[in-house]
Amino acid sequence: MEENYKLSKWLNDEMTAEEFTEFQADKDFAIFEKIKKYSSELQTPTFDEEKMLSKIVTSPKKEVKTISLYKHWALRIAAIFVISIGIFFGARNFASYTEYAGNGTQNTFLLPDNSEIVLNSASEIQYKKWNWDNNRSLNLDGEAFFKVAKGKKFEVNTSHGKVTVLGTQFNVKQRENYFDVSCYEGKVKVNFDTKEYILTKGMSVAFRDGKALDIPLKNNTKPEWLSDEMVFYQESLPSIVAEFERHFNIELELNTTGNGQLFTGTIPAKNSDTALQILCTTYHLKPTKVTKTKIILENN
Structure with missing residues (x-):
């Protein structure tokens, strides 16, 4: 109850300098300040004093109703709470998600379209869930095997090159000066430096220090590290x-x-x-x- 009273006084600018200094030390003060900023930007209809006074004089007398101070600030806090919830979930929708596999581990997870990804050791992927159907793109640092759901274009970005696919299975490895892509099903387009490579089932491309390596055709259905x-x-x-x-x-x-x-x-x-x-x-x-x-x- 005391916390609510302090919050009410702050919202109404009724705090003393000493009380405000103490309130600033609250661990949630930064959140309160953001909420107050956004709520202050909400616009209310213009108040016509003369029109309201005329209406009061000509209107029949009615029983006077009072609204307690408690209800007044409680309603304000409730409104601010609703706004803050909206801001919180809005931020979550637009924020990037990160999946990670530490040394000696693997991490298997699903994307919003049910595409399956297996991260190899010391690897991570970042992507955004918002508008995923129209922007199926992610960033990879390390190595991962992809089973892409049938559908629209799918892109994997790395610091060495970009891989573009459509409903396929493939592996991407990016480590320091090394980059390789292997296709296990469907078709994969790889952009490296200024060149473009089209891979089909069993084909791979690999580069070390910017130079292409001769990789033999693969007969397996998944990368060896999964076995x-x-x-x-x-x-x-x-x-x-x-x-x-x-x-x-x-x-x-x-x-x-x-x-x-x-x-x-x-x-x-x-x-x-x-x-x-x-x-x-x-x-x-x-x-x-x-x-x-x-x-x-x-x-x-």
């Missing part, structure tokens, strides 16, 4: 180590460069020890476990 496998094409040791860190949520300290040897192949990723053993055998490395989640890799 706990990591596939690399002409990948450097530091890039492979970074992928291990994301997938297994571990820290790898690399005390060698691998002599520039590039790796192409598939590494099973269900077990970190098995995956590390394959990596160390390939590059002649010795793993030394420092903590439960930190391992040093150096020349054997």
